[in-house]
Amino acid sequence: MPKPKKHVLVCVQGRPEGHPRGSCQASGCGPLWQAFSDAFAARKLWEQGLQLTNTGCLGPCQTGPSVLVYPEGTMYAHVTPGDVDEIIDKHLLGDEPVERLVAPAEVW
Known part of the structure; x- marks a missing residue:
């Protein structure tokens, strides 16, 4: 496999309900992962x-x-399925981060 131009990592971590750290699973990562998967397939992004x-x-x-x-x-941060096309178009294909979604500096 050749080195990818861009690599998107989507957290799907789950923790027990009430865990003090929470989890991306509790925040809705399942539909987000599905939206990225569907978009990659429909737009043939692996081939790009x-x-x-x-x-x-x-x-x-x-x-x-x-x-x-x-x-x-x-x-x-706080990415939703509705953000997927913007991340793909603007960042993955256009090399410009989606500023409104960038995690605060103290987080990352």
Whole structure:
């Protein structure tokens, strides 16, 4: 597999209800992961050198669902399925982070 142009990591970490850190699963990462998966398939983004991976905890559980884009290391917070096309169009294909979703500096 060649090195991807961009690699999107979507946190799907789950923790028991009431856990003090919370989790991206409790914040709705399931539909977010599905939206990214569907968009990657429909738009054939893998064929364009992009990669998508679901992950365990990325760290900032309180601002989940979290999405991390490499190689830039841009962390997105409170991402919803409705944000997926904007992240793809603006960041993955246009090389410009979606500023309104970038996690606060103290988080990342």
